[in-house]
Amino acid sequence: MNEHDSPTRNPQSPEPEAATGAGFPRRALDAVARLPTGRLSRWIVIVGWIAIIAGAFPLASRVSDVEDNGAQAFLPVSSESLKVANLREQFDSGDSSIAIVVYHRADGLSDEDSKRIAADQQAISQELNGVETSPPIPSEDGTTTIINVVIPQGSSKDLTQEVEDLRALVRKDLPDGLTVKVTGPAGISVDLGKIFEGINTKLLLSAAAVVAVLLLITYRSPVLWIIPLVTVGLADRLATALIYLVGRTFDLPVSGQSVGIMAILVFGAGTDYALLLIARYREELRKEASTGAAMRIAIRQAAPAIVASGGTVMLGLACLFIADLKSNQALGPIGIVAILSALLLNLTFLPAVLVLAGRRVFWPFVPHVDSRGGEPQSIWGRIGSHIERRPRRVWIPITIALIVLSLGVSRYSISFDLADQFTNDPEAIQGAALIADSFPAGASSPTTVIASASGAEAVEATLKRLPGVASVQPSGKTSDLVSYAVILEAQPGTHAAFDTIRDMRAQLHALPDANALVGGPDAENYDTERAGIRDQEVVIPLVLVVILVILSILLRSLLAPLLLLLTSVLSTTAALGVTVVVFTSALGYSGMQSGVLLIGFVFLIALGVDYNIFLMSRVHEESPKIGTRQGMLRALAVTGGVITSAGIVLAATFAVLGILPFVALAQVGFLVAFGVLLDTLVVRSLLVPALTMDLGRVIWWPSALAKHDGASDVP
Numbered sequence: 001m002n003e004h005d006s007p008t009r010n011p012q013s014p015e016p017e018a019a020t021g022a023g024f025p026r027r028a029l030d031a032v033a034r035l036p037t038g039r040l041s042r043w044i045v046i047v048g049w050i051a052i053i054a055g056a057f058p059l060a061s062r063v064s065d066v067e068d069n070g071a072q073a074f075l076p077v078s079s080e081s082l083k084v085a086n087l088r089e090q091f092d093s094g095d096s097s098i099a100i101v102v103y104h105r106a107d108g109l110s111d112e113d114s115k116r117i118a119a120d121q122q123a124i125s126q127e128l129n130g131v132e133t134s135p136p137i138p139s140e141d142g143t144t145t146i147i148n149v150v151i152p153q154g155s156s157k158d159l160t161q162e163v164e165d166l167r168a169l170v171r172k173d174l175p176d177g178l179t180v181k182v183t184g185p186a187g188i189s190v191d192l193g194k195i196f197e198g199i200n201t202k203l204l205l206s207a208a209a210v211v212a213v214l215l216l217i218t219y220r221s222p223v224l225w226i227i228p229l230v231t232v233g234l235a236d237r238l239a240t241a242l243i244y245l246v247g248r249t250f251d252l253p254v255s256g257q258s259v260g261i262m263a264i265l266v267f268g269a270g271t272d273y274a275l276l277l278i279a280r281y282r283e284e285l286r287k288e289a290s291t292g293a294a295m296r297i298a299i300r301q302a303a304p305a306i307v308a309s310g311g312t313v314m315l316g317l318a319c320l321f322i323a324d325l326k327s328n329q330a331l332g333p334i335g336i337v338a339i340l341s342a343l344l345l346n347l348t349f350l351p352a353v354l355v356l357a358g359r360r361v362f363w364p365f366v367p368h369v370d371s372r373g374g375e376p377q378s379i380w381g382r383i384g385s386h387i388e389r390r391p392r393r394v395w396i397p398i399t400i401a402l403i404v405l406s407l408g409v410s411r412y413s414i415s416f417d418l419a420d421q422f423t424n425d426p427e428a429i430q431g432a433a434l435i436a437d438s439f440p441a442g443a444s445s446p447t448t449v450i451a452s453a454s455g456a457e458a459v460e461a462t463l464k465r466l467p468g469v470a471s472v473q474p475s476g477k478t479s480d481l482v483s484y485a486v487i488l489e490a491q492p493g494t495h496a497a498f499d500t501i502r503d504m505r506a507q508l509h510a511l512p513d514a515n516a517l518v519g520g521p522d523a524e525n526y527d528t529e530r531a532g533i534r535d536q537e538v539v540i541p542l543v544l545v546v547i548l549v550i551l552s553i554l555l556r557s558l559l560a561p562l563l564l565l566l567t568s569v570l571s572t573t574a575a576l577g578v579t580v581v582v583f584t585s586a587l588g589y590s591g592m593q594s595g596v597l598l599i600g601f602v603f604l605i606a607l608g609v610d611y612n613i614f615l616m617s618r619v620h621e622e623s624p625k626i627g628t629r630q631g632m633l634r635a636l637a638v639t640g641g642v643i644t645s646a647g648i649v650l651a652a653t654f655a656v657l658g659i660l661p662f663v664a665l666a667q668v669g670f671l672v673a674f675g676v677l678l679d680t681l682v683v684r685s686l687l688v689p690a691l692t693m694d695l696g697r698v699i700w701w702p703s704a705l706a707k708h709d710g711a712s713d714v715p
Contacts, residue, residue, distance in 0.1 A: 033299040036352035037292040045352040049345065053234045056241035063240050066247035066254045069196055070189065071524045073253045074327035079527040080505065084519025087450045091476035091483055097159055099149040100184035100444060101170050102431040105177055108142045113178055117145050120170050124149060128165060139438035146435065146443070151186055163190040167427070183431025183444055185521060188418065191426035195662045196256025203260050204236060206656045207267040214652060218275070218645045224361050228274035231350045232342065236266045239341040243334055252333065253326045257665060260657065261331065261599075262338045264669075268653035269313065269607070270342030272646035274350055276614060277302050279642035281351075285359060285367040295355050303347060305617040308554050309610040310343045312547055316606035319542045324531040328539070328598060380640025380685070384633040387690050395690035398682060402570045408577025411584060414532070415591030416493030416525040418445075424661040432492070440470035442488030442497065447520040448475070449484040449504075455514030456482045462507050468500035488522065498526045525594075532594050536601075543602055544569070547609055554613065555620055559701045563691055564616065568608040571683045572601055575675030583667060593664035600671040607650065607672070608679040611643050615684055619692065620705075627711025628697045632689050640685065647680025 036045045075082040101124075103109065103117050117136045124147070125133050134148040151162045167182045174180060181187075208229065215225035239262060247254040281298040288294035313335070320332035359366050387394050419429050432444040451459040459482070463472045468489050476483035486504075490496035501523050508516035544565060551561030576597065583589045618639050622631030654676065657669030692699050697709040 029300045029303060032303055032347060033296040036348050036350075037295045037299075037355050039292075042352035042355055045348050046356070049234065049349045053237050056238050059244050060237045060240035063200065063244045063247070063254070063259060066244055066252070067196070067256055067259065068253055069193055069255050069257075071521070071528070074255070074325055074330075075524060075527055076324040076326070076531045078324075079524075079531065080517050081519040081523040081527045084448055084450055084517045084523070087481065087517065088448065088476075088483070088519075090478050090481060096150050096152050097186040097189065098184045098446070099151055099163055099166055099182055099186035100431065100435065101147040101149060101166070102179075102181045102183060102434045103145045103147075104143060104179045104181075104434045104438075106143065107177075109138070109145060109178075112175065114145075116175065116178070117147070121147055123169060124166065127169060128162065131162070131166075141438050144434060144438035146439070148184070149186075159186060160190050160193060163187055179434070181427050181431030181434060183428040183435065185445065187428035187431060188445075191428040192421070192662075194426075195422075195660055196260075199256045199260045199660065200240065200263055202659065203263045203656060204267075206659055207264060207653045208233060210652045210656055211267055211271050211649060214645070214649050215271070218649075219362075220365065221362055223357075223363065224278075227353050227357070227361065228271060228278065228346075228350060231274060231345050231353075232267050232270035234349065235270050235341040235345040236263055238345070239266050239338045242337045242341065246333060246337065253330045254334070255327060255330070257662070258327070258331050258334045260660070260665060261668070262334050264653050264657060265335055265338040265603075266342050268650040269310070269339055269610075270346060271649045271653070272610070273306050273310070273342060273346040275642050275646045275649065276306055277346060277350065278354070279639075281354060282362065282367050283638065285362075286369060286371050289369050291355050291358055295351050299347065299351060301621070304554075305614050306347070307343065308550065308617070309613050310339045312550050312609055312613065313339050313603075313606040315546050315550065316543045316602050319539050319546060320535075320602065322542070323535040323539055323598075325528065325535055325595070327595060328532075328535050331599065380644075381633065381637035383640070383685065384636040384689060387686065388629060388633060388693050391690040391694040395687050395694065398687045398690070399570070402574040402682075402687075405574035406570070406577045408579075408581040409573060412576070412580050412597070413591040414529055414594050415589060416498075416529070416594065417491065417590055418493055420493075420589050420591065421593065421663055422661055423663055423666055426661075436491060440487050440489050441491040442470065442522070445492035445521045447486040447488060447501065447504075447518060447522055449486055449508070449516060449518050451482055451484075451508070451514045451516035453477070453480050453482050455511055455516065458511050459508060459514050459516050460484065462511060463504070466500070466504055466507060468496070468503070486520075492522055493525055497522045498529070501526045528594055532598065536598050539598060540601055543605055547605060551609065551613070555616060555700070556703045557700045557705075559695075560616060560692075560699045563699065564609060564612045564688065565605075567683050567687055567691070568605050568612065568679065571608055571679045572604040572675055575604060575671055575678055576600065578674060579667065579671040582670065583663075589663065593667055596664060596667045596671065599668055600675070603668075603672050604675040604679070607676060608683070611647060611680055611684040612688060614643055614646075615639055615688065616692075620700075623697070623700070623705055623709040625710050628699060628705070628709045629693050630711065631709070632692045636685075636689050643684060644680055647676050647684075651676040651680070 036042050072082060072085045105113060121133050121136060124131060130152045132150040136145045136147055138145045149166060151159060163182060163186050170180045212225060212229055215228060219225050243254060243262065246252050277298060280302040281295055284294035284297045317332045317335040320328050323329050418432055422429060435444045460472060463469055463484065463486055470487040470489045473485045475485040488497050488500050490500055501518060505518050508514060548561055548565050551564055552558055555561055580592060615635055618635035619631045622634045651673040654669045655673040657665040697706055700706040
């Protein structure tokens with residue numbers, strides 16, 4: 001026998017079979033624990049996973065085939081703007097997109113410029129097959145002229161190539177002082193799509209680098225860090241392949257944004273699970289001579305908290321299934337697949353490799369039997385002792401501080417301004433700004449109105465007298481439908497534009513037999529905002545209820561789960577308040593992007609409760625033996641370091657989202673990263689321990705531990 005399989009054990013350590021996680025079936029834990037630790041079964045696990053991932057790689061590389069980053073792919077099925085988008089396909093120009101070429105000279109366009117513009121119009125029609133162009137449209141101030149270019153839209157790649165060819169054509173031999181930009185819905189779509197080109201690779205490499213550095217610092221071992229990194233890397237490939245299959249099979253609207261969040265979630269949460277299991281494994285190696293026995297005990301003790309943590313996140317994400325916005329709906333299964341992949345690999349592949357590698361993998365800090373772990377003497381042990389002396393002097397000021405940070409939420413608003421969607425300044429945004437300076441602001445993003453042909457006259461007359469409408473032009477006709485391109489006076493994506501859309505719908509819907517519908521970019525953003533508000537009002541309360549139920553089952557208590565949930569909500573609200581202030585006051589954005597609040601809230605509540613689960617499940621384990629207060633001291637001492645490391649890793653991986661020039665991802669990344677750090681370093685480390693020590697065994701009410709928790713004194 002070798003160290004992996006020897007039955008030799010420290011006589012003072014508990015029997016492996018006796019060590020099980022509270023609240024979980026013993027047989028299930030035994031089965032999970034034995035699968036990756038037996039001599040033969042660990043090889044089966046390792047080889048089996050390698051074979052599965054090898055088969056998943058080709059599928060993972062095709063995830064871009066099921067991606068769709070267009071706004072229409074994520075609108076609610078019942079939204080009016082989506083109905084307009086579907087009706088547009090009945091028109092000759094329905095399967096097309098509009099690009100707008102903007103010519104601008106600050107001191108006024110010259111005659112030579114006008115000749116150049118006319119020549120460009122002819123060249124566009126001749127050299128770009130299938131496109132249609134409008135005559136040049138000059139501005140009243142003489143500084144700007146635009147040409148509308150209708151591009152047949154076969155696929156997103158075709159549109160990208162057409163726009164790039166158009167940009168190259170109009171920039172050829174450009175005279176000094178003449179500025180030319182290509183914008184409009186087509187230009188904006190292409191510039192937005194560039195953000196998501198290779199997003200998975202960029203985030204994957206960045207997240208892997210961040211995790212590698214943090215693991216190296218955490219373990220101070222030249223070898224150990226590689227194993228969890230490889231584990232989460234394999235989990236990412238598995239999750240990406242599953243997303244491709246789900247997206248293709250169920251027509252799931254997968255976006256580059258959701259794929260990027262999935263990668264971050266796999267690396268962040270997956271590394272957390274690895275850190276927690278390895279920490280418990282190292283603790284047991286100081287009691288067990290056999291690495292296999294040590295790992296079996298570690299799995300039995302750590303798996304319940306890890307599975308409960310992952311289950312909490314998955315059930316929280318499952319609440320997104322009832323969302324109206326398809327983008328929110330899609331993030332549910334995508335996130336669940338990410339967490340499930342991380343759980344499976346960390347509870348099977350990771351233990352098998354660690355047992356196979358033996359104790360030497362921890363070199364130079366190899367844990368030997370009867371060696372001291374130093375937990376009680378750690379900084380977290382000292383912090384716990386300090387909190388125990390005067391817990392109210394800890395939790396009261398922290399609660400007040402979190403409430404103060406939460407005040408920033410009062411400045412929360414949603415921005416659909418195009419300039420607020422990018423952290424850089426892409427060409428389409430520059431072109432839209434030039435148009436807004438010399439034309440009605442909505443000229444770069446026309447609204448579409450479709451109505452019955454029988455009501456065309458009434459519809460057109462109503463539109464022309466509607467406040468906020470700059471111009472109305474017929475844009476298509478079928479046997480029974482008419483289409484209008486409506487230019488709004490308001491800047492696209494602003495609430496002034498939304499007010500005009502709302503008034504337009506109200507007046508057009510009142511026309512008898514017109515059957516008029518209002519769509520286009522501003523209408524889509526308006527419908528998105530309304531659906532997003534509805535999703536927040538429905539999903540967030542459901543997430544809170546689900547997590548409260550999970551915590552109650554896990555901790556067999558009502559008071560402890562309620563307090564843990566309240567602290568997580570307060571921490572999340574504080575993080576949101578800080579994020580709003582940073583992005584609006586410090587960075588100058590006019591508001592938060594749609595969906596950031598809901599996504600950030602779900603992630604922070606679920607992930608924040610994770611750390612409380614890791615901590616309080618250990619307190620629950622220790623309380624029957626040494627009492628709740630001493631159990632908290634012990635739990636904080638032995639879990640403080642690893643949970644802090646896990647929180648820093650998770651925060652750092654979400655911060656990686658900020659490398660992309662897309663404000664929504666930057667805001668999600670900052671919100672979750674800051675929130676996780678706040679939760680890890682303040683709430684879990686100080687606030688929860690102080691509340692628990694102040695309440696004592698009462699925190700387990702109404703379970704039996706509230707009456708007798710192993711302590712010799714009453715609370």
